[in-house]
Amino acid sequence: MAREEPTALERFINGVLPENPIYRQLLGMCPVLAVTSAMKPAMTMAGATAFVLICANIVISLMRSLLKPHLRILVFTLTIATFVTIADKFLAAYVYEMSKQLGPYVPLIIVNCLIISRCEICASKQSVGVAAADAVGMSLGFALALASIATVREILGSGMWFGLRVLPGSWPGWGIMVLPPGAFLSLGLLLGAAEWVSRKRARTNLWRTVRMLWSWRR
Amino acid sequence: MGETQQKGGYIGQAWLVIVLGLLYGGVLAGVQTTLSGRAADNKKDETYSVIPSLVRGADETKTIELMVEGKNGKEARIYRAIGADASHKGWVVSAGGQGFADRIELLIGLDPALTTLTGLYVLEQKETPALGDRITEAGFRDRFSGKPADQSIVMVKSEPKAENEVRALTGATISSESVSAIVNDALANLREPIGRRAHSAAPGEASRETTG
Amino acid sequence: METLTSLILIFIGAALINNFVLHYFVGICPFLGVSRRVDTAFGMGCAVTFVISISALLNWTVTYFVLRPGAPLPAWVWQLAGGNPETQIDLSVLSYIIYIFVIASSVQFVEMYVRKFFPPLYRSFGVYLPLITTNCAILFGSLEIMKRLQDPTKLWGLHEALTLAVGGGIGFTIAISLMAGIREELDMADVPAPLKGAGIALIVAGIMAMGFMGFTGVEKGVASAIGALVP
Numbered sequence: 127m128a129r130e131e132p133t134a135l136e137r138f139i140n141g142v143l144p145e146n147p148i149y150r151q152l153l154g155m156c157p158v159l160a161v162t163s164a165m166k167p168a169m170t171m172a173g174a175t176a177f178v179l180i181c182a183n184i185v186i187s188l189m190r191s192l193l194k195p196h197l198r199i200l201v202f203t204l205t206i207a208t209f210v211t212i213a214d215k216f217l218a219a220y221v222y223e224m225s226k227q228l229g230p231y232v233p234l235i236i237v238n239c240l241i242i243s244r245c246e247i248c249a250s251k252q253s254v255g256v257a258a259a260d261a262v263g264m265s266l267g268f269a270l271a272l273a274s275i276a277t278v279r280e281i282l283g284s285g286m287w288f289g290l291r292v293l294p295g296s297w298p299g300w301g302i303m304v305l306p307p308g309a310f311l312s313l314g315l316l317l318g319a320a321e322w323v324s325r326k327r328a329r330t331n332l333w334r335t336v337r338m339l340w341s342w343r344r
Numbered sequence: 345m346g347e348t349q350q351k352g353g354y355i356g357q358a359w360l361v362i363v364l365g366l367l368y369g370g371v372l373a374g375v376q377t378t379l380s381g382r383a384a385d386n387k388k389d390e391t392y393s394v395i396p397s398l399v400r401g402a403d404e405t406k407t408i409e410l411m412v413e414g415k416n417g418k419e420a421r422i423y424r425a426i427g428a429d430a431s432h433k434g435w436v437v438s439a440g441g442q443g444f445a446d447r448i449e450l451l452i453g454l455d456p457a458l459t460t461l462t463g464l465y466v467l468e469q470k471e472t473p474a475l476g477d478r479i480t481e482a483g484f485r486d487r488f489s490g491k492p493a494d495q496s497i498v499m500v501k502s503e504p505k506a507e508n509e510v511r512a513l514t515g516a517t518i519s520s521e522s523v524s525a526i527v528n529d530a531l532a533n534l535r536e537p538i539g540r541r542a543h544s545a546a547p548g549e550a551s552r553e554t555t556g
Numbered sequence: 557m558e559t560l561t562s563l564i565l566i567f568i569g570a571a572l573i574n575n576f577v578l579h580y581f582v583g584i585c586p587f588l589g590v591s592r593r594v595d596t597a598f599g600m601g602c603a604v605t606f607v608i609s610i611s612a613l614l615n616w617t618v619t620y621f622v623l624r625p626g627a628p629l630p631a632w633v634w635q636l637a638g639g640n641p642e643t644q645i646d647l648s649v650l651s652y653i654i655y656i657f658v659i660a661s662s663v664q665f666v667e668m669y670v671r672k673f674f675p676p677l678y679r680s681f682g683v684y685l686p687l688i689t690t691n692c693a694i695l696f697g698s699l700e701i702m703k704r705l706q707d708p709t710k711l712w713g714l715h716e717a718l719t720l721a722v723g724g725g726i727g728f729t730i731a732i733s734l735m736a737g738i739r740e741e742l743d744m745a746d747v748p749a750p751l752k753g754a755g756i757a758l759i760v761a762g763i764m765a766m767g768f769m770g771f772t773g774v775e776k777g778v779a780s781a782i783g784a785l786v787p
Contacts, residue, residue: 152754155588156692159581192360200361203660207653208368215375215649218383222390225383230699233652237692239585283473301474306579307765314751314758322750368653376649411709419709440710442565444773446574472772518773 131252134259141263147240148271149320154240158272159309160231165288168276169269170224174217174232176265178209179241180258186249187257193250202245203236210235240268278312279303391423391438391451391467398453398463399425399434406430412541414533422538425453432456435538438467439530443522446470448479450526454493456542458535461497464488464527469519476519484513484520493531497524561782563719565775570723573772576693577731578765583693587732588757590684597736601729603684605722608697610666611659612721615698616705616714618654623647624705648706655698663689693728697721734764 132140147153154175161171182205186193193201214232217225225232235241244264249257280286283303285293302308392404402425414420423436434456440449446469453463464485471477478484487510491497495508499521504511512520574580577587583604590600621629630645667685671678688694700720704712738760747756 152588155584156581159584189360194357194360197357197361200660201364203656204361204364204368204653207656208372211372211649211652212375214652215379215383218386219379220382222383222386230696230703233699234582234692234695236652236656237695299474301472302766304473305765305769306581307762307769309581310758310762310765314755314762317758318748318751318755321755325750369650372649372653376646380646380649421709442775442779444776446569518776 131256134256137248137252137256137260138263141260141265142267142270146267146271147264148268149317151240151243153243154238154268155313156234157231157238158275159306159313161228162272162276162279162309162312163283163304164280164286165273165276167224167227168272170217170221171228171231172265172269172272174213174228175235175238175241175268176261177213178206178235179244179265179268180261181209182206182241183244183249183257183261184254186245187252187254190250190252198246198250199242202242202250206241206245207236240264275309275312275316278316279308283308394451394465395423395425395436395453398436398451398465399455400462401427402433402436403428407436410541412534412537414537416533420530420534420537422534422541424541432542434462437530437534437538439526439534440468441522441526441529443469444471444476444516444518448519448522448526450523450530452527452530454538458539458542459493461488461491461493461527464523466523471516471519476513476516478513478516479519479523487511488527494535496528499524559715561779563715564782565779566716566719567723568771568775568778570720571727571730572768573774575727575731575768576696576724577728578761578768580696582696583691583728583732586684586687586691587728587735587761588754590687591732591736591739591757594733594736594740597732598729599680600684600688601725601732602680604688604691604693604728605725607659607663607666607685607688608694608725608728609718609721610662611655611694612697612701612717613714614658614662615655616701616712616717618658619651619702619705620711620714623651623654623702626708648702651702655695655702659694659698660689693724697724700724731764731768735761738764 141147145151148155148158157171157175161167182202185205186202189201210233213235214225217228217232244260248260252260277287280288281292282300284299285291285295285297300308303312392407395404395407396402406426406428408424408426410422410424411419412422421438423438425433425436427433435454435458437452437454438449439452440447442448448466448471449468451465451467452461453465454460455462466480466485469477469479471479488497491510492508498506498509499512499517500509501512501514501517510520510524570576576582577584586600586604591597619627621627625644625646625648627645627647630647631641634643634645635641663685670685697720701712701717704710704716735757739757742756742760751759
């Protein structure tokens with residue numbers, strides 16, 4: 127191996143923030159936009175995705191020595207689809223309300239690029255411990271990102287958070303935030319904000335932005 | 345690499361996929377047998393649990409699901425609402441149609457003689473939040489209770505004057521009109537077939553005629 | 557007549573009102589990734605429309621005859637094997653696995669077929685074919701059709717399933733082409749640095765989604781227009 131593979135701890139930490147699946151890698155955008163109109167469905171989705179990601183990573187890592195290069199994608203898909211079916215049936219049996227609300231987005235976890243890319247990058251090359259740590263880290267990062275968007279949308283859209291009222295009842299509720307356009311706008315602006323914060327020379331960029339805005343005004 | 349591929353042949357190549365396929369198939373069969381009953385019950389409970397609020401005095405455990413063929417030739421699902429004393433309390437009709445944004449699925453409660461609406465429940469809708477989705481609120485649904493079932497319901501924007509008029513939601517006229525259109529269509533389509541059912545089988549002794 | 561009206565409504569619903577990208581958020585990856593130039597975006601849209609229709613055709617067939625609750629084929633096999641004919645066989649637990657394989661293999665075959673027999677067509681959109689196996693829009697189309705085959709009282713026929721798929725594909729093409737047109741212009745605009753790339757693309761998509769919300773309710777008018785045109 128030419129390059130040293132990251133250790134379990136590095137994989138875990140990377141997943142949460144430095145390589146956050148949504149803000150850094152732009153993976154799995156479809157559930158991020160679709161289920162974040164409130165915290166409850168967003169967290170159910172994060173849980174289901176975490177279950178599939180962790181199980182798939184562990185199983186793939188266990189049989190990584192048996193994988194044939196040209197059949198590996200097939201094996202990944204088969205494994206992921208099985209765990210997604212289990213998650214879907216489980217939700218339908220025990221959390222029916224959420225299962226109804228999430229609808230097709232649970233089966234769409236199968237084509238979530240995040241999971242297949244983790245199988246490919248980490249689980250098919252490294253040991254079970256590392257793969258599990260990677261999956262947990264990535265799931266945590268995914269859940270954090272979903273939570274950030276859902277928080278913005280639910281609070282602005284309905285004045286609630288997790289179904290509990292946080293803004294006074296007189297808050298009008300920006301209907302647009304819980305509708306599809308609100309998803310695109312909040313994710314776009316949050317991506318911009320994350321990018322802005324993470325820039326090393328944030329100050330210079332701030333000044334550049336201010337100058338730019340100033341030049342537009344004139 | 346090429347040598348091992350030839351030595352293994354197709355089976356050597358694919359044995360992992362085949363074994364996994366069988367293994368996963370077994371796991372899924374297990375999941376299906378343990379969980380699918382529960383999931384189906386959840387779905388049924390959702391309908392059955394609202395039946396007492398649609399037909400007064402109905403007992404959800406006694407209520408029977410029936411399939412009838414409507415005038416349009418399509419099968420429709422109805423429920424014969426039966427009270428705890430085994431008497432026939434009314435009917436619940438499941439109906440759906442186009443709303444403002446997407447399909448709306450309703451449960452409509454009727455008295456045994458099919459003359460009066462006794463309740464309305466919205467099972468599924470994707471109307472605009474805070475405007476059209478207020479059709480799910482009791483304040484709107486209750487406006488249908490006591491309205492005649494043998495005349496067309498008409499949506500009006502002011503206080504209703506005639507017996508068959510119902511006041512529409514402010515800012516959600518199309519959603520309101522969709523609901524009344526679904527109710528009218530379902531009743532026009534199913535009144536006669538249900539009436540025939542009412543005569544053919546005495547309440548209480550009807551067998552379970554469900555298929556799905 | 558009624559059938560035609562309902563087909564037109566399904567089509568408008570899938571293409572405009574509940575646009576796959578701007579309402580259901582499926583196919584976001586190519587929508588953001590392959591929307592830099594109009595011609596490539598249009599090619600991608602055509603490839604998606606093509607594959608979504610083929611996979612809808614295959615998946616409708618499989619679901620209708622094998623996978624749905626109360627499907628004829630498993631019941632027939634069960635009876636041949638001497639099972640109790642009253643038993644309800646429900647194979648829907650296998651649907652997701654089967655769908656994804658049908659999609660993956662139909663993409664493979666379509667790619668080989670087009671490359672062999674229609675080289676010009678292949679040059680224009682064949683290169684996108686391998687990319688769209690993991691496009692959510694394709695699986696989503698099949699899932700929407702599957703949803704309509706669960707309740708035996710309102711089964712969808714093949715014509716309805718195909719209309720939904722073609723409508724969804726055309727809706728995707730419209731959305732991605734419009735997006736590419738806007739992004740070509742955006743290249744010349746002075747976008748704040750942190751928003752460059754995906755950020756501004758998402759904001760543009762948000763504004764487009766607002767525009768598409770204006771189509772909500774259009775089908776009522778269309779239905780009455782058809783009713784007025786054809787007595």
